[in-house]
Amino acid sequence: MRRFYFIFKHEVLAFVRFPLMIILLLLCPIVVIGFIPQTLGHSIKFNCAIVDMDHSSASMEIGQKILSSEHCLPPVWCSSVEEAMHLMEYNSVLMIVSIPEGYERGIELGNPEKITLLADGSRVIEADIAVPKMMSLLSGNDASGGIINLHRLFNSEEHSEQYYLVSLISMSLLIIAMFLIGLNIAGEKKHNTLSQIIVTGVDMRLYLGTKVLFYSLVVILELFLCLAVGYIVYDMTIASGIGQLVMVTYILTFPLLFLGVFIASVARNDIQAIYLMIFLMIFLVMLSSIIAPLANMSGISYYFCRMNPVNWLTESLRVVITYGFPLRTIFPELVAGILLSVIFFFSSIRLLKRIN
């Protein structure tokens, strides 16, 4: 117990006396939670060009519709498609609405000429969002037919930033968990403190376990900071209880902490540890549901994602924060998290003992 206390105390003192750690702890929620979600809007306002070859009241009506739409910026009127294409090459317009000659006459005859919509496919994400909006604006109904009542769950008002918040919290916890402990152990190896500690005969399980325990508390503190920023800036609330949230975060952060320890153990020096952590973190973030949902992944990426502890953390946080479902729905993730923690724990101990 006494050893545990002093190891824990050593970690606390080392932490608070290294101002960079405090800065990292504070910076994470402010930048990642406070600032980044501001960018994740989904209500696109697109710009388009209108090429009116008909010059009729029907074509003017189309222009009026586009002008008065909340989704469109004031359109640019062009005399030809070539002129409009030139604008598209300069990224000035996302779409070109080309109204052919004889459009109004066609409507009167009951056989309207087809309007052509040219979209900038190189801006795929925007085009995907904007084109259906334009089509529905011009046709006046749902382009796929009024056969289905559509319900948008968990995002009825299209506030995307609210729903990426959970992803960003997960990313913040990953950064804190891996970086802090990884740099700490890499530093101990570099200054040879670890050799001295091994010589004292202290059980490495106790030493490493206490260290990880301390940093797990730091991660929980970080969680609360992120929640606080989320609440203040975006009115973010938790669907389930705080207790459940803390428990889930606690269990699923351990694999990430032990991963940081594992990397620091494997690396021969602190520079290698930093390089490994950077790349691994990017892999883990990208191959999880932080940036894109699982449904977007194909083949081996999908299976990797299912085995990614960062994905477990993200999905579990979603269950607790967004959905409010019972914990039994994430039981497999919790068990997998515990198993992975144990594997990384014992592997790290073996590696640290063999620090030649």
Place this chain on the structure above:
Amino acid sequence: MHRILTISSLTKRFGSLLAVRDFSLTLDKGDVVGVFGANGAGKTTLIRMIIGLTKPTSGEFTIATGCRIGYMSQSFSLVGTLTVMENFEFYGALYNLPRQEFIDQRDRFITHFKMEEYLNVRTDRLPAGRKQLLAFSISRLHSPTLLLLDEPTSGLDLLNRKRLWEAVREAAEEGIAIMVSTHYLDEAYYCDKIAMMERGAIKAYGDPIDLANKAGGNLINLFLEEK
């Protein structure tokens, strides 16, 4: 219990590099053995094998039953962000010393090495001489019977080197068996025996004065002589 350490044909190979070659040596209670050699001779590797940080490729070494090992590394291995007092407490706890024994040992070293004014100073802000004495104190905190010091005087001035060697001799007088690695030949005369290493193997072993006499009156001739 007189014989503390017996090393027998210890060898360590790193790939194609033979860092330690067929090294044999004994160490008795109260002995101070100096291991001398140029950089890359294998001194640090030898010590790391004895304390268990590296596994030997072949050979063996035996440490007396119940022996406690103390270690001081080249880089002192102190926790930089902790103060002198906190370092004592931290390592005292890791050694699992009973409270009173720890207090007695700690106070003894603080007084002996005059560390009173540095107790609340972070070790990363201490001058090198002070760090060295602190690291030495910590290596002795748990009253070891075998002390392994890896280039403890590296980078220090003459006065601090002298201070440390006086501390080493005092420890030897208390019955601690000490192995010190160094490349300062003038320190040989602090030792009861010296082992001169070259390319991982022992080039010469024995009393420093005898060896100096055999080498024409100066140990440096022995050091510079190519095997």
Place this chain on the structure above:
Amino acid sequence: MRGIWTVARKELSHILRDKVSGLILFVLPALFFISIGFAISIDIERIDLAIANTAGPKANEVINHLCNIDKVSKVVMLNSPSEMEESFARDGIVAAIVISEGEGGYNAPFQFDLFINCSFATNILAIRNPISSAIKNSLIGPGNNSPFTVRYLYNSDLNRKMATIPGIIMIILIVVSTIIFSISINKEKVHGTSRLLSLTPLGPLRIVIGKLLPYFLISLIHISYLIFLGQSIFGLGINGSFLLYFLFCSLFSLNSMMLGLLVGSYCKTYEAALIICWFFIFTPNLFLSGFVMPVSSMPEAMQKVAHLHNGYHFIEGYRSIAYKGTGLAENIPHILFLTIQSLIVFIIALLGFSRRYSKS
């Protein structure tokens, strides 16, 4: 020149002799590019669907059509609509459809309620459209003849990798050119070798250029093989001038290195350099460049902030040159921004670097 070359050679040998670091620098970006390129897609590749049928056996035909949708990989049959919510979490479904009795008689025998998990605010139509088509195909009834044709220019096959590949290249170049380079600059100070270098007649400018050259070379190698990988694995060629494309990517790489130099010159430790690069360069570029979300979908104030980031200009310029095949004229704003930013940052960084070297 000799001094510059000496410093450059020392840096290169350090990179190449540390085998693990070399492996990380050369191999990992390629692995990253391939794996993430496959993984990140705005296209929906799989729809895990739950179906709750309260309309009875007459809906079986519809259910069969739903199960046979190409992208539907898993179908969970629910006993009742009340099980739907839990199924979202337990079974990982993205959409649930409730089929109930319609009130329109022959023409409208069913009521379909489609519930889509919008917690990602993802491409809803990619989920809705195939389901709607499947239902329409299974029923006898009027369809909806849209009077419009839609063509996607520069991407007629709607290859969605176009959206992600520039972002991945941007990430790789930022990691190597900014983060790793800033640590390399900082390392000299931390290890004390800066003291030795400051005694040489080289001067800070030549030292910086010497250090920069190997990393610039590495980034050029990355750019080259990423083009090759993009072409061979994802089928994305360069429609515009290859030379302009290569020079543009090199300019971005150089720009990123200037930012790395700035951070490395002013930070005292690796950890500080790493944290600043991560939070102030990498993360903002990830989200503000248009890679994750289009810049035009951001609030106006954020759009202006996005325009100040080199990642935004890189992605815009990349798409313009590589996909639209535009020339120099159309990309002047992006090229100018990257160039001017590089110069300003270089001057500030060099001042910091000189000051640190003379003080060390």
